[in-house]
Amino acid sequence: MSLEIFGDRWSLLVVRDLMFGGRRTFKEFLDSGEKIATNVLAERLQRLEANGIIERRRDADDARKVNYALTKKGITLAPVLVEMIIWGARHEETAAPPEIIRRMVADRDGVVAEIRDQWKKDRSL
Amino acid sequence: MSLEIFGDRWSLLVVRDLMFGGRRTFKEFLDSGEKIATNVLAERLQRLEANGIIERRRDADDARKVNYALTKKGITLAPVLVEMIIWGARHEETAAPPEIIRRMVADRDGVVAEIRDQWKKDRSL
DNA sequence: CTGTATCCTTAGGGATACTG
DNA sequence: CAGTATCCCTAAGGATACAG
Numbered sequence: 001m002s003l004e005i006f007g008d009r010w011s012l013l014v015v016r017d018l019m020f021g022g023r024r025t026f027k028e029f030l031d032s033g034e035k036i037a038t039n040v041l042a043e044r045l046q047r048l049e050a051n052g053i054i055e056r057r058r059d060a061d062d063a064r065k066v067n068y069a070l071t072k073k074g075i076t077l078a079p080v081l082v083e084m085i086i087w088g089a090r091h092e093e094t095a096a097p098p099e100i101i102r103r104m105v106a107d108r109d110g111v112v113a114e115i116r117d118q119w120k121k122d123r124s125l
Numbered sequence: 126m127s128l129e130i131f132g133d134r135w136s137l138l139v140v141r142d143l144m145f146g147g148r149r150t151f152k153e154f155l156d157s158g159e160k161i162a163t164n165v166l167a168e169r170l171q172r173l174e175a176n177g178i179i180e181r182r183r184d185a186d187d188a189r190k191v192n193y194a195l196t197k198k199g200i201t202l203a204p205v206l207v208e209m210i211i212w213g214a215r216h217e218e219t220a221a222p223p224e225i226i227r228r229m230v231a232d233r234d235g236v237v238a239e240i241r242d243q244w245k246k247d248r249s250l
Numbered sequence: 251c252t253g254t255a256t257c258c259t260t261a262g263g264g265a266t267a268c269t270g
Numbered sequence: 271c272a273g274t275a276t277c278c279c280t281a282a283g284g285a286t287a288c289a290g
Contacts, residue, residue, distance in 0.1 A: 150271080151272050152271065152272075164275080170273095191272065191273090
């Protein structure tokens with residue numbers, strides 16, 4: 001089963017950050033609010049890469065930097081993540097849900113389409 | 126986050142069995158293919174009940190039997206589960222996907238609606 | 251910055267026996 | 271049948287130091 005991805009808290013968070021959080025570097029993931037250890041993050045990034053969900057490339061400008069990005073396969077996770085987030089928004093008391101989440105609730109498929117378009121743009125740079 | 130549910134392999138499997146597998150008793154969950162230990166299953170059933178996802182009732186006929194069922198909140202997980210299953214079907218080589226899964230891929234919202242209707246019927250018995 | 255390498259602790263979970 | 275109760279053990283993960 002695909003539970004390797006869906007059944008894992010940390011993998012889900014990394015994909016979420018990549019998909020909606022605009023985060024792409026090791027450090028950015030680390031600073032994502034939730035406290036993840038460096039070894040754990042490294043292990044998950046490897047696993048996600050092995051599963052073809054993300055890919056890593058060195059930054060063109062700064063050779064020390066590494067950028068992670070969702071692969072074509074990875075971006076297909078959007079509908080699942082969006083559905084999870086909608087569910088969460090409906091069943092937990094969030095003071096004021098961010099704009100993006102309100103839009104998901106109102107127009108799920110529209111937001112998924114946007115996410116895909118944005119990914120294509122970023123990718124073709 | 127709702128990761129208490131989504132981030133847990135066993136919880137996901139129980140909900141799946143309840144939603145699509147027609148399983149409702151402790152023993153049926155145990156025999157679900159995946160090998161889950163009795164103590165683990167018991168713990169997850171409690172947790173899911175505490176979270177308002179499932180409810181337990183004694184069988185009307187056989188007092189020794191206990192039936193589990195999705196609550197109103199639990200059934201709202203259908204779109205998420207369906208989306209996960211569709212993703213899985215698309216990215217793993219399953220020899221011959223069961224009918225229900227083929228229907229999900231073809232008509233996601235239709236299947237979700239059916240699941241809900243079926244739940245209502247079962248519930249009003 | 252992007253990780254490895256260790257160490258150490260704990261929770262999760264398998265196996266099994268047993269109870270109401 | 272539907273769980274509890276143990277025991278035991280391993281793998282996951284937190285903390286921290288260090289390296290390329």
